[in-house]
Amino acid sequence: MLLLMTAVERAANTGDERAQALIAHILNGQSSLFAELVKPYERRVYVTALALLRNEADAQDAAQEAILKAFTHLRQFRGESRFSTWLIQITVNEARMRQRKQHADLFEPLGNSHDEEEAGYIPRDFADWREIPSEALEKSEFRALLAKAVTSLGQKYREVFLLRDVEHMSIEETAEVLSISLASVKTRLLRARLMLRDILAPAFADGWFGRTPFGKGSKPW
Amino acid sequence: MVVNCEQVWQEISNYLEGEVNPELRAAMEAHFKECKHCTAVLDGTKNVIHLFGDDRSLQLPVGFSAGWRRRLAEYAPNPRGTALGWMLAMAAVALVSGSFALARLDARSVSALRSYLAEPGAGIPDAMMVAVSADGKTFHVPGCRFLHKHESENVRLIAASVAIREGYVPCVRCLRQYLNR
Numbered sequence: 490m491l492l493l494m495t496a497v498e499r500a501a502n503t504g505d506e507r508a509q510a511l512i513a514h515i516l517n518g519q520s521s522l523f524a525e526l527v528k529p530y531e532r533r534v535y536v537t538a539l540a541l542l543r544n545e546a547d548a549q550d551a552a553q554e555a556i557l558k559a560f561t562h563l564r565q566f567r568g569e570s571r572f573s574t575w576l577i578q579i580t581v582n583e584a585r586m587r588q589r590k591q592h593a594d595l596f597e598p599l600g601n602s603h604d605e606e607e608a609g610y611i612p613r614d615f616a617d618w619r620e621i622p623s624e625a626l627e628k629s630e631f632r633a634l635l636a637k638a639v640t641s642l643g644q645k646y647r648e649v650f651l652l653r654d655v656e657h658m659s660i661e662e663t664a665e666v667l668s669i670s671l672a673s674v675k676t677r678l679l680r681a682r683l684m685l686r687d688i689l690a691p692a693f694a695d696g697w698f699g700r701t702p703f704g705k706g707s708k709p710w
Numbered sequence: 711m712v713v714n715c716e717q718v719w720q721e722i723s724n725y726l727e728g729e730v731n732p733e734l735r736a737a738m739e740a741h742f743k744e745c746k747h748c749t750a751v752l753d754g755t756k757n758v759i760h761l762f763g764d765d766r767s768l769q770l771p772v773g774f775s776a777g778w779r780r781r782l783a784e785y786a787p788n789p790r791g792t793a794l795g796w797m798l799a800m801a802a803v804a805l806v807s808g809s810f811a812l813a814r815l816d817a818r819s820v821s822a823l824r825s826y827l828a829e830p831g832a833g834i835p836d837a838m839m840v841a842v843s844a845d846g847k848t849f850h851v852p853g854c855r856f857l858h859k860h861e862s863e864n865v866r867l868i869a870a871s872v873a874i875r876e877g878y879v880p881c882v883r884c885l886r887q888y889l890n891r
Contacts, residue, residue: 528775532768553774615751635761686754
């Protein structure tokens with residue numbers, strides 16, 4: 490795991506040198522290079538917006554708006570943080586602004602209280618979940634099941650989980666873009682992972698997945 | 711060191727991140743060997759990370775890239791532009807720079823002093839707002855009591871630089887500090 494992290498971080502650093510070079514060209518008038526600059530982070534921008542807004546259409550709109558804002562404010566990027574961090578921060582701000590407008594926080598799933606986060610999480614299900622072949626991800630029904638599970642998490646767990654485990658951002662970077670402490674990232678991440686396991690384990694428990702092919706007949710959840 | 715199930719659950723995330731000390735790691739590994747429940751939790755959590763960490767788990771909606779690129783193109787037109795665009799831009803530049811040149815000429819052309827007896831004054835801040843009347847010869851600090859009554863009907867508040875350009879001279883009372891006496 491440690492080795493993997495270092496490789497991911499090394500790749501991110503190389504990506505940032507590339508970003509810096511592209512930014513210099515864009516600011517010198519080659520604005521068509523902006524698409525190339527943003528391309529590696531498109532999914533991350535979208536997933537971030539989805540983490541906060543939950544609704545696919547809203548997330549898509551907010552993510553696109555964030556990319557346009559990054560373009561218009563590119564001159565303000567000082568290179569103090571990574572370009573990707575800066576871009577994700579713009580996305581978080583854009584999504585939070587929309588949330589406030591929609592009063593979306595009123596409709597968040599329960600289980601968001603501070604006390605609950607502090608208390609230890611006790612797994613509800615101990616079903617033995619055998620390994621899922623990654624080919625299952627080719628099936629849209631399977632992806633829909635995962636998306637549904639993530640959507641059911643409270644926002645503060647969902648956003649940490651999506652940035653860290655889906656987008657492979659470091660714990661430090663996740664804390665930075667969400668303006669929360671490292672300890673909060675770790676606590677929320679633990680809880681998000683355990684909750685997702687509880688949601689998904691019954692569906693994937695030994696035998697279920699093998700006996701009930703996805704996309705054919707009854708759903709296992 | 712011995713750990714119980716609850717301690718294992720609280721550290722399972724750090725364990726998978728490789729962020730527990732060797733002693734705790736060894737204790738957790740010993741616990742997993744004996745506890746079927748905690749092994750199930752560990753395997754399930756690994757699966758969650760593995761599945762969601764796969765790029766295919768969450769995909770960009772179709773048309774996402776095309777959408778923002780189109781919006782960007784509307785925002786930032788092709789920098790090369792057309793011949794007509796360049797001509798329009800050049801014309802605009804000529805117009806703007808021409809107007810600045812005219813403004814500078816205008817600033818230099820000061821009207822003759824309205825009163826040959828008065829002194830023009832020196833060091834008066836250009837942007838200072840002063841009161842003048844159409845019929846009068848002097849400009850005043852707004853509210854100066856020497857602004858004559860018959861003048862007050864047509865009082866204008868203008869910048870000192872404009873008043874000077876129009877030939878007004880500073881009031882010897884309220885603007886005495888600017889006169890070279």
